Structures are given as structure tokens and as C-alpha cells.
Amino acid sequence: MRNRSYLGPFELMAMLALMRLGDNAYGVPIFREIEQQCGRQVALGSVYAALERLEAKGFVDSDIGESTPERGGRAKRYFRITAKGLREVREMQWALKKMWRGLPQLEGGAA
Amino acid sequence: MSCSQAPSAATWLLKSLTPRGKSEALLGDLLEEFMRGRSAFWYWRQALAAIIVSFGQELGCRWMAIGFATLWTAVVLLSLRHIYTGPHIRHLFNAVFGWTSRFPFPMSAVYVATFTLSVLVALQTMAGLIGLGIYLLTTRSFTLRKLLRTASIALVIVFIGNIFVAASVMFAVPAHHIRFVGSILESTLVFVSLLVAVWIPSVENSGAKSISA
Secondary structure, eight states: OOOOOOOOHHHHHHHHHHHHHGGGOBHHHHHHHHHHHHTSOOOHHHHHHHHHHHHHHTSEEEEEEEEOGGGTTOEEEEEEEOHHHHHHHHHHHHHHHHHHTTOGGGSSSOO | OOGGGSOHHHHHHHHHHSOTTTHHHHHHHHHHHHHTTOOHHHHHHHHHHHHHHHHHHHHHHTHHHHHHHHHHHHHHHHHHHHHHTSHHHHHHHHHHHHHHTTSOTTHHHHHHHHHHHHHHHHHHHHHHHHHHHHHHHHTTOOOHHHHHHHHHHHHHHHHHHHHHHHHHHHHTSOGGGHHHHHHHHHHHHHHHHHHHHHHHHHHHHHHHHHHHO
């Protein structure tokens, strides 16, 4: 078995949000996507912290984009998933599917 | 709603307490959301959460600096205790105390305090210098300039801190607690001086890296 660093739940959510957003993935849309899809409040600082961890692992890349007046002249930081990151998400999906399969507690809807 | 209505104190805190270069995009995002109708309370909560998260990240990244400061503080305090109780330093102190007793009070007390403080600062700085050298070699970032820089930061903190410690022990601590409080203050001082000495250059480096990135 190869030595690998697993994604945490929040890191996985951030990766999935990046995949859903495509080219428009900077702080605000990522933050909104996680809030809307997961139905819970998150901190923008935590989103950045997760993305920086993912960048350090090589799963995510970032670029500085344009600045707008509504941002007080501050530039956006765009994130995108790397090939390594996409492979990691696929492996995670495969592993989770296998783990979920055949659990009677999770079958039949509400507990 | 104008830009200036975003809580400027929260913006200032976030800019000041997070590494340079890391907070820019985050501040832009916060302002963008604020302009779209989020409340000042939301802005404050997000800014404070970002500061806490950033501080946690910094602690995680600087575990080596914290570990070094803790370990070397113990080494310095044990070595200094050994030196203080050794016969050579006792002879030296007895000779100096004998010499100063020829002067009238308060000059004798001033000479004794100055001498004791100088010996303490010199010993702590020497021990700190050795430790900082080992730390820089271990982290593969040793240069003479860095060693002198970290050592001078430690020296300034140790010097000012020892004056503060001496004044607190003499004027604010009851006689039967002097030994206990003195050793706590001395440990804290050595720990803080070592931690700040290795922390400031590494924060500056990480700031420079994130800006160049």
C-alpha cells in the first residue's frame, strides 16, 4: 500500500467546490458553494486554510487575478484542481463508496 | 454602501495579525461579500475567525521554533543553576560584594545590581547564542548574519526583561515568594526571548515567500 496523505472532510468539500465552479473558483464563490451545498455556515478563513493545505500537498494550484473596486482594489486569488488532486478525489470517492456499501445502518433513509 | 463602511478596525486587525501577502485576497473577499449586503457583525466574525485560523496555522508551521524554545529554555536554566551554585561564580560574587561594601548605600546596591544583572545577561546571551546556532544549523538556515540578528533580538529581550524581572522581584514580590516567582519569570523570559528570536525571521521569510509566489 502506498504512503499517501488523505483528504479531510472539509478539504474534500473544498476540492468538490472547485470542480463544480471551474474557472470562476476564487474565495467568495467557493465559500458560497460550500455553504449552499452543505447547508452550514463556514468561515472564509477556514476555506483559505484548507485550500493552502491542499496547495502545499500539490492537489490545488492558485493564481492572482484581477482586482475590482468593490473589493477595495484587492486582487482575487483563483484556485484550480491539479491532475494529482483530481486523481486523489477519484481515489477518495472509490474508497468511500466501498466503505459505505453494505452498511445496514445507512440503508432505508432516516435513522 | 461604500467601502469605508466596512469595519475598519476588523480590517486593520486582520491585516496586522496575519502574515503579509496572505490576507490580501481574503480581505478582498470579505469586502466583496460585505458590499453585497452582509452585516458588520458577519464581517467582524469572519475577520476574527480568519485571525484564529491563521494563528493555528502559524503554530503548526512553527512547531520546531516552539519545541526548540521549550527544550533550550530547560537546558539554559539547568546549566545556569549549575553555574550559579558552582564555587568559581561564588568566589567571584563574594569578591565583588566585598569590594562594593566599601561604598556607601545606595551606590553599593547599585554596583551589586549592575554586576549581577550583567553576569546574568551575559550568561543567558551566551547560552542563547549556542542554542540559536544549533537551531539555525538544524533548520539548515545558518549564516553568520542570521545568527547575529537572532542573537541581537534575544539580547535586547533578555536585557530589558531582566531589568523588569529584577524590579518586580525587588519591589512587588513578597520575600518568601522571591525564589519561586523569580524562577518562573526567568524561565518565561528565556523562553520568550528564544521564541521571538527564531519566530520573527521565519515569519518574515514566509511573508516574503507568499509575496513572491
